[in-house]
Amino acid sequence: MEIKITLNGTEMTAEVEPRTLLVHLIREKLSSTGTHIGCDTSSCGACTLLIDGKSAKSCTLLAVQVNGKAITTVEGLLTVDGLHPIQEAFKLNHALHCGFCTPGMMMRVVELLEKNPDPSEEEIRWGISGNLCRCTGYNNIVKAIKYASAKMRGAELPSTEPEFV
Amino acid sequence: MIPSSFEYSAPSTLDEALKMLNALGDEAKILAGGHSLIPMMKLRFAEPGHLIDINNIPGLSYVKEEGGYLTIGAMTREVELEESDIAAAKFPIFLDAAKLIADPQVRNWGTIGGNLAHGDAANDHPAVMIALDAEVEITGQDGARWVSINEFFMGFYMTAVQEGEILTAIRVPLPTGKNGNSYHKNERKVGDYATAGVAVNITLDDNGTCTSAGIGLTNVNPTPLKAVRSEQALIGTKIDDEAINIAAQYASEDCSPSEDLRGSEDYKRRVVKALTKRMITKALERAN
Ligand SMILES: Cc1cc2nc3c(=O)[nH]c(=O)nc-3n(C[C@H](O)[C@H](O)[C@H](O)COP(=O)(O)OP(=O)(O)OC[C@H]3O[C@@H](n4cnc5c(N)ncnc54)[C@H](O)[C@@H]3O)c2cc1C
Ligand code: FES
Ligand code: FES
Numbered sequence: 001m002e003i004k005i006t007l008n009g010t011e012m013t014a015e016v017e018p019r020t021l022l023v024h025l026i027r028e029k030l031s032s033t034g035t036h037i038g039c040d041t042s043s044c045g046a047c048t049l050l051i052d053g054k055s056a057k058s059c060t061l062l063a064v065q066v067n068g069k070a071i072t073t074v075e076g077l078l079t080v081d082g083l084h085p086i087q088e089a090f091k092l093n094h095a096l097h098c099g100f101c102t103p104g105m106m107m108r109v110v111e112l113l114e115k116n117p118d119p120s121e122e123e124i125r126w127g128i129s130g131n132l133c134r135c136t137g138y139n140n141i142v143k144a145i146k147y148a149s150a151k152m153r154g155a156e157l158p159s160t161e162p163e164f165v
Numbered sequence: 166m167i168p169s170s171f172e173y174s175a176p177s178t179l180d181e182a183l184k185m186l187n188a189l190g191d192e193a194k195i196l197a198g199g200h201s202l203i204p205m206m207k208l209r210f211a212e213p214g215h216l217i218d219i220n221n222i223p224g225l226s227y228v229k230e231e232g233g234y235l236t237i238g239a240m241t242r243e244v245e246l247e248e249s250d251i252a253a254a255k256f257p258i259f260l261d262a263a264k265l266i267a268d269p270q271v272r273n274w275g276t277i278g279g280n281l282a283h284g285d286a287a288n289d290h291p292a293v294m295i296a297l298d299a300e301v302e303i304t305g306q307d308g309a310r311w312v313s314i315n316e317f318f319m320g321f322y323m324t325a326v327q328e329g330e331i332l333t334a335i336r337v338p339l340p341t342g343k344n345g346n347s348y349h350k351n352e353r354k355v356g357d358y359a360t361a362g363v364a365v366n367i368t369l370d371d372n373g374t375c376t377s378a379g380i381g382l383t384n385v386n387p388t389p390l391k392a393v394r395s396e397q398a399l400i401g402t403k404i405d406d407e408a409i410n411i412a413a414q415y416a417s418e419d420c421s422p423s424e425d426l427r428g429s430e431d432y433k434r435r436v437v438k439a440l441t442k443r444m445i446t447k448a449l450e451r452a453n
């Protein structure tokens with residue numbers, strides 16, 4: 001079946017079987033391998049991308065379900081001006097170790113900060129509750145999200161110095 | 166994991182969808198958010214021959230007050246109910262539940278209709294809707310009918326939605342007088358299904374006497390359970406400690422949880438008892 005999508009701003013058509021999962025379309029047919037597959041059971045969030053601006057787990061959607069919709073993956077975060085503020089915040093705050101969870105985590109954060117530009121620590125932790133990270137222990141991710149939030153609001157930037165707790 | 170092959174249609178009207186459902190018979194399945202169905206298809210627990218995607222049918226997604234009811238369109242996403250001002254003002258129970266259902270990404274897709282139509286006692290909306298005394302609108306080729314939530318869950322993954330029918334809306338009576346409602350579930354980790362969950366909805370008269378009570382239990386019975394004896398134990402009382410203790414004791418006796426990775430039968434009964442007490446107390450606070 002032929003579907004039409006906009007991937008990171010580019011309109012395209014793709015031929016898929018109805019049973020093709022969205023994550024397989026993105027990674028295998030469209031070669032956007034920034035979107036990862038972790039658990040394949042809608043638990044870890046590594047496959048998170050945006051569908052019409054809303055975060056979703058692409059391992060639990062059929063490609064045919066996004067016919068006519070706009071998809072944004074981590075590849076779509078980079079702008080002509082360089083890193084997206086969320087990418088910059090993750091880099092500066094050591095919010096990744098192996099990086100496997102990072103694309104999905106950041107795509108989730110895009111929607112989180114759009115709905116709630118200045119979230120509290122609790123709101124951040126609930127906001128990323130569908131994304132697992134096995135490396136960082138989350139503290140630096142929370143810190144990075146605070147940093148990105150400040151940067152995107154034009155507020156004073158928090159320190160990126162490591163905290164020893 | 167990839168589902169086995171199937172045909173896919175995405176009709177743009179309800180009529181068209183009903184026609185297809187009737188023509189295809191038990192080979193067809195409705196696809197709403199897909200967040201229960203697709204995992205089952207990936208595991209090959211479900212292998213429908215034809216999916217009828219109802220996401221392109223306009224008019225099935227809304228939350229509105231109308232004729233003494235809060236009516237929720239079947240395709241309303243969890244996130245839409247979570248963010249609805251009407252729901253928040255009168256039914257904080259929906260916010261209690263939404264926060265504990267899966268995670269934000271899943272709530273962006275999962276629908277309220279799908280959560281009920283799946284017929285799974287582990288889902289959270291069934292108990293909430295039982296507490297709120299909801300009715301479900303089921304539409305077939307001959308028209309629509311309203312079914313009480315108490316007659317909706319017929320067995321494991323079985324509901325009153327018959328072959329060729331679509332769940333189109335859910336409505337709950339708007340609270341009158343002093344009303345309070347609340348929900349909580351114990352979960353092992355964020356996003357997990359309930360070890361046990363309890364939904365409570367109570368109405369008081371001006372003297373503080375309970376005039377109606379609804380109590381629903383999640384995941385401690387083969388079907389979502391209405392805790393009838395517990396409700397009766399509250400009605401006519403001032404909901405003092407004694408009434409609360411009796412209601413909680415009945416709930417723990419009347420459910421039939423099975424032992425699994427989430428805990429033993431005895432443990433789950435204790436969770437039900439503790440949560441029933443807490444949720445009645447919280448609903449009472451909200452009513453006052
Ligand atoms: C990781 C994860 C965690 C989850 N945790 C929870 C949780 O804690 N609590 C909870 O309550 N749920 C949980 N869920 C389930 C989630 O809320 C589902 O989205 C929901 O149960 C089903 O809604 P859906 O719209 O996705 O339905 P679908 O998956 O599309 O459909 C489910 C079933 O209902 C039928 N159906 C759907 N809509 C209709 C309709 N309108 N008319 C007739 N039949 C219909 C389908 O044919 C199918 O058999 C979780 C899901 C995931 C993936
Ligand atoms: S791969 Fe999709 S949630 Fe883990
Ligand atoms: S950085 Fe390794 S899983 Fe998150």
